[in-house]
Amino acid sequence: xxxxxxxxxxxxxxxxxxxxxxxxxxxxxxxxxxxxxxxxxxxxxxxxxxxxxxxxxxxxxxxxxxxxxxxxxxxxxxxxxxxxxxxxxxxxxxxxxxxxxxxxxxxxxxxxxxxxxxxxxxxxxxxxxxxxxxxxxxxxxxxxxxxxxxxxxxxxxxxxxxxxxxxxxxxxxxxxxxxxxxxxxxxxxxxxxxxxxxxxxxxxxxxxxxxxxxxxxxxxxxxxxxxxxxxxxxxxxxxxxxxxxxxxxxxxxxxxxxxxxxxxxxxxxxxxxxxxxxxxxxxxxxxxxxxxxxxxxxxxxxxxxxxxxxxxxxxxxxxxxxxxxxxx
Amino acid sequence: xxxxxxxxxxxxxxxxxxxxxxxxxxxxxxxxxxxxxxxxxxxxxxxxxxxxxxxxxxxxxxxxxxxxxxxxxxxxxxxxxxxxxxxxxxxxxxxxxxxxxxxxxxxxxxxxxxxxxxxxxxxxxxxxxxxxxxxxxxxxxxxxxxxxxxxxxxxxxxxxxxxxxxxxxxxxxxxxxxxxxxxxxxxxxxxxxxxxxxxxxxxxxxxxxxxxxxxxxxxxxxxxxxxxxxxxxxxxxxxxxxxxxxxxxxxxxxxxxxxxxxxxxxxxxxxxxxxxxxxxxxxxxxxxxxxxxxxxxxxxxxxxxxxxxxxxxxxxxxxxxxxxxxxxxxxxxxxxxxxxxxxxxxxxxxxxxxxxxxxxxxxxxxxxxxxxxxxxxxxxxxxxxxxxxxxxxxxxxxxxxxxxxxxxxxxxxxxxxxxxxxxxxxxxxxxxxxxxxxxxxxxxxxxxxxxxxxxxxxxxxxxxxxxxxxxxxxxxxxxxxxxxxxxxxxxxxxxxxxxxxxxxxxx
Numbered sequence: 001x002x003x004x005x006x007x008x009x010x011x012x013x014x015x016x017x018x019x020x021x022x023x024x025x026x027x028x029x030x031x032x033x034x035x036x037x038x039x040x041x042x043x044x045x046x047x048x049x050x051x052x053x054x055x056x057x058x059x060x061x062x063x064x065x066x067x068x069x070x071x072x073x074x075x076x077x078x079x080x081x082x083x084x085x086x087x088x089x090x091x092x093x094x095x096x097x098x099x100x101x102x103x104x105x106x107x108x109x110x111x112x113x114x115x116x117x118x119x120x121x122x123x124x125x126x127x128x129x130x131x132x133x134x135x136x137x138x139x140x141x142x143x144x145x146x147x148x149x150x151x152x153x154x155x156x157x158x159x160x161x162x163x164x165x166x167x168x169x170x171x172x173x174x175x176x177x178x179x180x181x182x183x184x185x186x187x188x189x190x191x192x193x194x195x196x197x198x199x200x201x202x203x204x205x206x207x208x209x210x211x212x213x214x215x216x217x218x219x220x221x222x223x224x225x226x227x228x229x230x231x232x233x234x235x236x237x238x239x240x241x242x243x244x245x246x247x248x249x250x251x252x253x254x255x256x257x258x259x260x261x262x263x264x265x266x267x268x269x270x271x272x273x274x275x276x277x278x279x280x281x282x283x284x285x286x287x288x289x290x291x292x293x294x295x296x297x298x299x300x301x302x303x304x305x306x307x308x309x310x311x312x313x314x315x316x317x318x319x320x321x322x323x324x325x326x327x328x
Numbered sequence: 329x330x331x332x333x334x335x336x337x338x339x340x341x342x343x344x345x346x347x348x349x350x351x352x353x354x355x356x357x358x359x360x361x362x363x364x365x366x367x368x369x370x371x372x373x374x375x376x377x378x379x380x381x382x383x384x385x386x387x388x389x390x391x392x393x394x395x396x397x398x399x400x401x402x403x404x405x406x407x408x409x410x411x412x413x414x415x416x417x418x419x420x421x422x423x424x425x426x427x428x429x430x431x432x433x434x435x436x437x438x439x440x441x442x443x444x445x446x447x448x449x450x451x452x453x454x455x456x457x458x459x460x461x462x463x464x465x466x467x468x469x470x471x472x473x474x475x476x477x478x479x480x481x482x483x484x485x486x487x488x489x490x491x492x493x494x495x496x497x498x499x500x501x502x503x504x505x506x507x508x509x510x511x512x513x514x515x516x517x518x519x520x521x522x523x524x525x526x527x528x529x530x531x532x533x534x535x536x537x538x539x540x541x542x543x544x545x546x547x548x549x550x551x552x553x554x555x556x557x558x559x560x561x562x563x564x565x566x567x568x569x570x571x572x573x574x575x576x577x578x579x580x581x582x583x584x585x586x587x588x589x590x591x592x593x594x595x596x597x598x599x600x601x602x603x604x605x606x607x608x609x610x611x612x613x614x615x616x617x618x619x620x621x622x623x624x625x626x627x628x629x630x631x632x633x634x635x636x637x638x639x640x641x642x643x644x645x646x647x648x649x650x651x652x653x654x655x656x657x658x659x660x661x662x663x664x665x666x667x668x669x670x671x672x673x674x675x676x677x678x679x680x681x682x683x684x685x686x687x688x689x690x691x692x693x694x695x696x697x698x699x700x701x702x703x704x705x706x707x708x709x710x711x712x713x714x715x716x717x718x719x720x721x722x723x724x725x726x727x728x729x730x731x732x733x734x735x736x737x738x739x740x741x742x743x744x745x746x747x748x749x750x751x752x753x754x755x756x757x758x759x760x761x762x763x764x765x766x767x768x769x770x771x772x773x774x775x776x777x778x779x780x781x782x783x784x785x786x787x788x789x790x791x792x793x794x795x796x797x798x799x800x801x802x803x804x805x806x807x808x809x810x811x812x813x814x815x816x817x818x819x820x821x822x823x824x825x826x827x828x829x830x831x832x833x834x835x
Contacts, residue, residue, distance in 0.1 A: 049374050050660020055667060058377055062668050066381045076374070077738050081530020082512050082519075086739075089526045114517060117526065161786055167517035190472070190785045191514055193778075196660065200597045200653045206471030206786070215667075219652040219674020290667055326517070 035269035037099055041074045044102040046087035048080035051194055052133070052213065056258055057103045059290060060130075063281050070277060083111045083166065092119050094263035098270030101127065102263075106170045106256045109310070109317045114168050114326060121314050125262035126307040128275045130282055132255040132297040135174055135211045135231040137245075138202055141224050148229050148248045151209070155184040163198050163207035167191040168326050171198070173317075174211045174231060174254050176324040181250050199225075213256070214295035231255070238295050255297065257313065259306060275302050331458050338686030342694055347390055350383070351691055354391045355698045358398015359706070362405070365412045365539050366732025369399035369641075370657040377665055385669040386687040392662050393645065393688060394695040397449070400601075400641045401699045404441040404634055405710055409434060410725055412543030412732075417601035417637040419538050419767060420609045424622060424629025426546075431625050434711045439572040439704070440627055441634040446700035447576065448587040448635030452642035453692045455591055461678065464650040467595045472782035473793050475599065477803025479776040482603055484810035485610025486768055496761045504769025507532045508777070515781045527741055534771040536733045540746040541763050543729050545753020547722055569704070575627050582612045582628045583635055590636030594643025600656040601640035603775070606768055608636030614810070623764075642692065649685055650678055 043061055047053040054076070061074035079087035084107040094100045102124070112120040137148065145151050154160065164171025175187050190207055192198045195216035202210045202217065203224045210217070217225055229245050230236060231254045245252045260278060262271055281287055282300050291298045301309060321327055341347065361372035373392050380388035403415030408425035421441060428437040455463070470478075510521045511531025522528040576583055586608040593604040612632035613622045622629050644656035652673030654660035666673045671681060678685055713721070733746040756763050787793035795801045 048657065049370050050654055050657050050664060054374075054661070055664040058374070058661075058664055059668055062378050062381050065378050073378075078374075079738060081737065082526065083517070083529075085512075085526050085529045086737075090739075115512075115519065115529070159788075167513070167515055169517070188785055188788065190782050191517075192782070193514065194654075194660070196652075196654045196663070197597055200468060200647070200651070201471060203651070204468030204471060219672065219676065223675065286670075289670070293672060294667075 035098070035267070035273050037070065037072045037270075037273070039099055040072050041070075042100045043074045043076045044087050044091055044100060045076055045078045046080070046084035046102060046104055046108065047078070048194075049078050050196075052215070053103050053105050053258075054078065055215075056130075059287070060103070060278070060281055063284055063286055064277070066286075067280075067284065069280050082115070083107045083169065085111050085115060085117055088112070088117070088119060088124075091261070091263045092123055096265045096267070097263050098267050100263050101274055102261050104257065104259055104261055105133075106173075106317070108257070108261070109314050110169060110173070110321065113318055113321050116327070121310055123264050125264065125266040125271055126303050126310055127260045127262050127266075127271055128278045128303065129257060129259040129299060129301040129306045129309065130278055131258040131291055132232075132299050133213050133215075133258055134236070134295055134297065135170070135254055135256070136214060136217075136242075137228040137231070138210050138212055138217055138225050139208060139228060140202060140205050141222070141226050142205075143208065143226070145228075146226065148243075148245070148250070151228060152182050152184065152250075155182070155187070157185070159185045159188050160208050161188045161190065162209045162211075163190045163192055163201050164210060165192060165195050165198055168321075170254070170256055171211050173320055173324070174252070177252050177254065177320060178245075178250065180323065181252055218295070232297065236295055236297075238292065257310070258296070259301075259310075271303055334682060334686045335457055335690060337682070338688075338690035339693075341386055341683055341687040342390065342690035347387055347687070347691065348694070350387050350391045351394045351695050352698055354394030355398040355695055355702060358395040358400075359402035359405075359699065359702060360398075361395065362399035362402020362414050362418075363710075364732060364735075365406055365414050365543070365729055366535060366735040368415055368535075368658075369396050369403075370661060371735060372396075372399055373658050374661045377661065377668075380665060381668060385666075385671055385681075386684050388665060388669050389662065389684065389688050390691040390695070392665060393691060394698075396641060396645075396658055397692070397695040397699050398702075400449075400638050401442060401445065401703045403637075404445070405438065405703070405706075408437045408441060408630075409710060409714060410543060411546040412725065412729055413535070413538050416535055416538075416771070417605045417640070418633075419542075419602070419771075420605040420633040421630060421637070422542060423609060423633075423764060424624070424626045427623065428625035428627075428630070429714075433625070434714060435707055436568055436572070437625075437630060438707045438710070439568050440575065440630040442700050442703045442707075443569065443572045444576045444583055444586075444631045445634040445638040446696055448583070448590065449638040449642055449696045450693070451587050452591045452594075452639035453689070453696065456642055456646055456692070457689055460646055460650050463595055464647055467597065467647060468651075469799065470596050471797075472779045472786065473797050473800040474803065475596065476776065476779035476783055477794065477800040477807065478593065478596070478599070479603065479772055479779060480807040481803055481810070482607040482610065482772055483768075483776070484807040485607055485614055486765065493760075496759075497765050500756070500761050500763065501765035501769040504766040505773045507537070508770050508773030514778055515785070527739065530737065531774075532745070532770065533736045533742060534767060535736045536742045536745050537749045537770055538767045539729050539732055540749025541753030541756065541766065544726065544746060544750025545757060545763075547725060548750060548754040549757055550718075551722065576631060579628045579631050581615070582632045585611055585615075586632040586635035587639045590639040591643040593636075594640030594656070595646045597647055597653050599775070600644055601637045603772055604640035605633040605637040606772065608632040638696075645688075648673070649688065651675055652677065 043057055045054050045057045057076045061076050064070050064074050079090050091102045139145050172189050198210050199212050199217040201207050203220050230242050231245055233253050361367050372395050403418035404421050406412050406414035407418040407422040408429050411422055411426040413419040425437045512529050513520050590604040593599050609632055612628045613619050616628055644659050647653040648659040654663050663673050730743050733742040736742050783793050794804045
């Protein structure tokens, strides 16, 4: 243990030395078992207040506080704008900082591709994946379409009006994927600012179908909305009868990462500390309840596994985006 | 009847000593959050959310909603006293509140904001108590075309807003529209006017622009004239309260319009208190007998905007409680809280969690009553701030504005933009360009464009969608009439005049 803490201090000193060119800070004091944050942690959210990512970040920081899992508070800071680009740029500038972490969603992979930004997932330190969010295919309860077969038949006849969050983000990606695989007429895709608004427009019959995350539209089920299928790989235990798109003959699976990254070159000790902490949060009953109620797949990955997984996801997103013709 | 029984049960929960204490603390914190520019009700609720994790759900929602009520009151204070919007929805209150305060009637201006604001909130809560579920159903029928029609109405009420040269008004609004279009376009996902600068992808914040253009611009101008704030006197006696109530009575039409319009706009998802306050101002001016007094301290200007803002605040919680849809960003943060407290938002909440919902509704009455009392007591204190010598007060206000600008997006860029907009505001004033059309275009331009383009995607590019849907058609028709009224009215008058002499010889 003692050796460990020496290594930590050495690592920190080296970082300070290299980046500032000064040896000014001492990190000794009573020898501690492992690295711990020594000041409040900035928990960057790459979306606005009230969105999905915001809810997860506030849930995690709330649970850390409630169960006293860390010696310092985790302060959620929204850096919205530019579909995540602003947050990514900010965290990129925090190179080597052990007190900044960022909660991400699919735009973490897609925005750098869409906007041709000078950075991408490779620049960040993967910490852990906490859950995979699902997407369902929804229609209004009063819609005569009751299953995917009927949906496809209708969508081959005429361009259906569908809605989703943002433009060239996950919802449009799924619809575009669906269009390609099932040979449908191009959807009239109406972009809205947030998932809650998308669900409201489905319930209000402004659009015919959406691919809302369960957490956004389940409140209306089964009185106002109908679920036709899930885009997950396997069926959900909460909905044992709900078929996956793959079972129905359309090879479309899509899940959204809910994971945490650190800035470039985050010290390994800090990375492992946060991964351990997130594991503790993940194991809490409160967190598991939340995942189950909102039909998220509980899937925890540590830094190395998460890093490999993200690289694969990046290539997949790049492929679909190119195929959809969003980026030349 | 059932609503009354539920409400009585709700009151039993809300007046427990613990919940009353929680409500009082919430309102107090809310007023402070409202007073601080840039730190909005949404951020306030988000920052204080962790405090609620150890509370029972009903106390937690009482606490958060009381912060919101407090912020709705508090926002007006900074606007009226310093010409700096404490909250986005209190930008419109500045138009007449600040001139009145400068004219030496700060206390009266504040009372004119608080008392009608409270009465409006009270009416809105009554509507909420008795008609929440059916109103939420109607709100769902408002899609993008209807939202566009409403926003078009908002603009049409503003055509007569700029005093002086119409060309200057158009130039000012055009600048607002241009700045509103900067950033990532939500419809195509393409960056616009960002010149490859990543931080510009998030666009310009209307809060930073209005704190800068109004607040900093005003300070620059008064520094040039002479370094002092006029109108430092501000006491609210019982007589002032009585005068305010009578004043509200005289402007009852304005007050009712503001309240009902505000409430309904608040209920609609995706609009909120800010456009409501602008629309109410535009309407009040359009139908006032003394439109020329607007902008120089007209009581109607304060009454209309504050009553709209406060009833919109109440309305914004309606879709959240009945349907689980956030009507405003603040409601969205509260919805996130529901998960943490272990509740599932949605239509079932209204049925299954009666204690929670009715406890919340009862606390609306209590929280707003606490808010108005607290604010009225604090008026002399706030007005006393104006007696601090200007060389001390001015830097403090600039510091507060800079913190506020930073808080909007947590970026230092906004602090620099604050200064740029301050200079812009100063230049506007010197050259006699009106500032209001600029901020209105900046805040509503984005929403209007989005609603228009969403509608056009739905219709496959055809404008007929605005005329085949009855609600949208009515809205657009009224808006078009209002747009052309200033041009048509003199024409009609001339026609009438020329018709009369022509008829006279024949008779």
